[in-house]
Amino acid sequence: MNEDTKALRDYLLEVLHCEKVIYMAKQIKTKLSEDINELGKVKEMVRGVSTAKGSIGLGIFVWFAVVAVMIILAGVVGLLFNSEGVELAIMLISVWVIGPFAGRRASDSLKKRREAADQPRIEGEYQTALRREATRLENENRQKALLQPQLNNINQLLSSTEKILKELYGYGIIFPKYRSLIPVAMFAEYIESGRCSDLQGHEGAYNIFENELRLNRIINKMEVVIERLDSIQQTQYMLYDAVTESNRIAAAGLGELHEMGKSAALTAMYTKESARNSKTLVELNRDPYGTLRTKYGQYYHG
Helix, strand or coil, X not given: CCHHHHHHHHHHHHHHHHHHHHHHHHHHHHHHHHHHHHCCCCCCCCCCCCCCCCCHHHHHHHHHHHXXXXXXXXXXXXXXXXXXXXXXXXXXXHHHHHHHHHHHHHHHHHHHHHHHHHHHHHHHHHHHHHHHHXXXXXXXXXXXXXXXXXXXXXXXHXXXXXXXXXXXXXXXXXXXXXXXXXXXXXHHHHHHCCCCCCCCCCCCHHHHHHHHHHCCCCCCCHHHHHHCHHHHCCCCHHHHHHHHHHHHHHHHHHHHHHHHCCCHHHHHHHHHHHHHHHHHHHHHCCCCCHHHHHHCHHHCCC
């Protein structure tokens, strides 16, 4: 591998690393943001309502009792006034008016007594629910306070890495069409494995990439890569390795955060990548890819 090819390989590996960190950071940021937004939400607490009911049986009993009394009264009135019409009227009124009214009143009165008896239980359940809600809010707000600094860290890492990646792409070494994780991973793999030594030309990385896309040997959509990750290990190894490692770190870190409120894995990653970014920024000031920029400089806008 000649010096130009080594320089191109080193450049592509640096770009690939930035793309990998950004992919991982965005995963963590999305999940942390979702968790923080869901935590500490106040729920409206509604006091319960008694489900006590009256008694149909009691209503019917009172109805019939009233009717029975009224029938007796009707008989007495009929005898006193010798009037079957008055007797019949009293009986009809008792059956269809007084009886139902008395039965309903009796049932409603029973319902009110039962509702009154239910109030201590309902109030007790309501106060218990209020205490549980207060405890939940306290715990979730405490957890939220622990997650927010982690989100701040990931935002800082994402911002600094994106700045470096913008500068690396700004050299104009890679054609704009190919400035994303999948193409860069493939170009790095082609050169690292010896399949080519340049980006351009008939046997260059661009041409190999386009041919493999045309033959459906590789995947160029990130959502499909994520769905079929295990199936690309042989054909897109460096992409598989980058995505797998990012997923592993993100899952381990988020898992620790949810279990313990802090994550050694995320802290180690922040520290390592932040230090690397600081070192890379210093190196970029020395223009380490000047030769490549001269060779591929038609896309340079610095």
